[in-house]
Amino acid sequence: MDEKLPTPSPEQEHRRDAEGISRRTFLMGVGIALNAIVGIAIATPVVVYLMGPVLRRKEYRHWIAVGDVTEFRPGETKLVTFRNPFRELTDGVTANVPAYVRCTVEGKFVVFAVNCAHLGCPVRWFSESQLFMCPCHGGVYYADGSRASGPPERGLFTYDAKIEDGKVMIDAGQMPTLSNRASAVPCPGVTKKDGELVQIA
Amino acid sequence: MAWYKDTYDWFERRLQLEKPIKDAVMHPVPTRAASWWYVFGSASLTLLILQVVTGILLSLVYVPSGGHAWQTLQVLNYQLPLGWFLRAMHGWGSNFMVAVVLIHMAQVFLFGAYKFPRELTWVLGVFMLLLTLGMAFTGQVLRFDQDAYWGLAIGASILGRVPFIGGSLVHLMLGGPIIGSATLTRFFALHVFIIPGILLFFTALHVWMVVVLGVNEWPVPGRIVRRDTYVQEYHELTQKDGLPFVPQAVWKDLFFSAAILFAVAFCAALFGPYGPTGVPDPSIVQTVPKPDFFFLWIFTVLSYLPPSMETPFILIVPAVAVAILIALPFVAGVGEKSWWRRPIAVFAVMFIAVCFGVFTQLGTSTPWSPHMTAWSGAAVPVEYLHNRTPLERQGALVFQEKQCRNCHALGGVGGQRGPELGDVATRLTEDQMIRQVLLGGGNMPAYGSTLSPAETTALVRFLDTMHPNYQPAAGDASRLVVQTGGIPPQSTVEHGGGQQNPH
DSSP, X not given: OOOOOOOOOHHHHHHHHHHTOXXXXXXXXXXXXXXXXXXXXXXXXXXXXXXXXXXXXXXXXXXXEEEEXXXXXXTOEEEXXXXXXXXXXXXXGGGEEEEEEEEOSTTOEEEEXXXXXXXXXXXXXXXXXXXXXXXXXXXXXXXXXXXXXXXXXXXXXXXXXXXXXXXXXXXXXXXXXXXXXXGGSXXXXXXXXXXXXOOOO | OOHHHHHHHHHHHHHOOHHHHHHHHTOEEEGGGSSGGGOHHHHHHHHHHHHHHHHHHHHTTOOOOTTTHHHHHHIIIIISTTHXXXXXXXXXXHHHHHHHHHHHHHHHHHTTTTSTTOHHHHHHHHHHHHHHHHHHHHHHHHSOSHHHHHHHHHHHHHHTTSTTTHHHHHHHHHTSSSXXXXXXXXXXXXXXXXXXHHHHHHHHHHHHHHHHHOOOOOOOTTOXXXXXXXXXXXXXXXXXXXXXIIIIIHHHHHHHHHHHHHHHHHXXXXXXXXXXXXXXXXXXXXXXXXXXXXXXHHHHHHHHSOHHHHHHHHHHHHHHHHHHHHHHHHHSOSEEOOXXXXXXXXXXXXXXXXXXXXXXXXXXXXXXXXXTTHHHHSOOOGGGTTTOOHHHHHHHHHHHHTTGGGTSOBTTBSOOSSOOOXXXXXXXXXXXXXXXXXXXXXXXXXXXXXXXXXXXXHHHHHHTTOOOTTOOOOOOHHHHHHHHTSOOTTOOOXXXXXXXXXX
C-alpha cells in the first residue's frame, strides 16, 4: 500500500513558497531556537567562569607580618619582601611582594607600596636624599610618601599597618591602583591635619 | 598518461579545487597596479605565516607558568641547539610584521584604496592592525621578565583609572589580585589561541575581498570614484589594460617576501633574541622598565601629559583614534584617489610619522627619568674640581651624595630631568641657588629637610663656581643698584613695576 502523500502540484509549491510556510522551514526555526536556548544556557557558566577573579571577592586583603618591630629603627626606611597571601601554586617569584617600611618614631610605622601612583612602576628609596624616585616617568616622593615632583597626581600608596606580638603587620594582598581603596584619598597631599598618614590599601 | 597526472586527476575529481583556484590567481590586475608599491600586503601575510610557524615551534618548549616561564626561555636560549635562533626569528618577525603592516596601511591610505567599494577591506584592516599590536603586546608579556612584569603593572594601572569598574577590570586582566601565574596563562591564551584565531579569520576575509573586488588601480589625478560608475570603470580598465595576477604581478610579491624573510633571518642571526632581562621578581626594585620598540611612543606620551589630562587622555584618545580610522571610508568613500589632490591626507601621514619618530626617539633616551645610578656611577669631571677650595670640593661631594646627579648632568653625564648644571652660575645667583635647593619648585623636590646648613653652604659654593670659559657669573641687579646708589643712566636694568617709588 502506498502511504506517501501525493507530491505537491506546481501551483501548490508556488503558493507555499509565496507564503513562506512549510513544515521544514518551521522545523528549522524551531531548531535555531533550541540551539539559541542551549547556547545561552552554556554561555552563562562560561561568563561566570571568566568573571571568577572578580566574583571570588571584591578586594583581596589579609593581615600579614613583614618583620619584627626591632628590625626597623626610627627615622629609617627599609625595603621588605613578603609572600603574597593569595598566591597560586605556580606563581614562583612573582608572589614576592616588596614594600617600604618607614619607622617614624619608636613603635610608629608607615608602610608604602613600591608601586608608583602614576603607572605602577617600582620606586626606589634613596636614603641620602630621603627621596623615592621612579625610573619610568620620573615621579619623585618625599620620605613621608607625599608627592615631590613628576607626573603622579598623589603620594605613594600605603598599607594599613599595626603591631601584633612584636611584629609589624600590614593589610595587603592586591596590587595597589587608583581604583581600589587608594582612590579614597584626595589628591595631592596624603597627610591629615594631625600629621598622621591616611592609611590606604 | 603519466602516473602523476593520474594521481592529480584522482584528487581533482574529488576536491574540484582547480577552477576556483585558477579563477582567483588569474584574476586581472590593472597593469600599473602590478607595482613594487603593492607588495606590502603579501609581505604582511608572509610574516604572519612565519610567526605562526615559529610560534608553534617555540610552544614545544615554552611553559606558561609564572614560576617556570623565565627558566624555559633560558633553556631555549642556552641549552637547545638553535633555540635562541627561533626565539630571535619570532621576536624580529614580530618587529618586521608591525612595521610592514604600518607601511601597508600608509600605502593603502595614500593610494585611496579604502574608497568604494573597498570600505570593508579597510575596516577589517584596521582591526587586523589592532590585533597585530595586541599580538606584539601579549608576546612581550610571554617573554616573562622584569620588563614584561612592569609592563603588566603599567597596563593594570591604566585600567585602574577607568571610573567605577576599574578595580574589577584590573582583577579581570590579572586573573587575580596580583601579577602572577594566572596573569601569564591569560595572556598565553590570548597570544596563542584567541588573537591569532581572529587574526587568521580576518586575514582570510581580507584576502578574499582583495580577490573578488580586484586590486586597487593606480590613482590618477582627476579619475573620480563614483558609487554608480566605479565598478563598471574598474572592469573596463582591467579588460583593456590588465594582467593576470599570476605570473605577471605575483613575481614582485614573491621577490619582496623572500627579501623580508631573509632580512628577518639576518637580523635574528646578527642581533639575537630579545632578552629575557632579569627574573620577574617584583622584589628586585633595581630595574628600569621599558616597553618594546613599538610602544615606546606611548611611554613618552604618558610622561609628558599634564597630570590632570592623563586619565581622560589615556581612556578616550585611543577609542577616538580607532573610531576615526573606521569612519574614514564612510566619510571619504568617494572622490579623488590621487595623493596629488589629497594634501591633507599626505600631511596627516607625514605628521603621524614625524610624531611617531620623535616620540620613539625620546622614548629610547627617556630624558624625563632620573638616571638611578648616576650619583654613584658617574664621577664629577675633573675640570669642575681643579683649583677649587676645600669647601667647594666638599660641595661636589654633597652634590653626588645627595643624588643631585640623578637628575642634573655635569659635563654631559647624568640625568636630564633637570637642567645641566655645568654653567648654572651664569644663570642663578648664590641666593637664588640656595632658595631653589631648599624650597625646590619647577618640578624639583625641596631639599630643606635633608640638607644641613653646612651641606647647603658647601653645595651652593660648589655650584657657584659653574661659570666656565670666563663667562661672567650671574649678578644680583638690586645689589648693583645699592652699590652705585641708584640706577646708572646707561644701565639696561629697568625699574620693576612694584619697586617704583610713588613719590
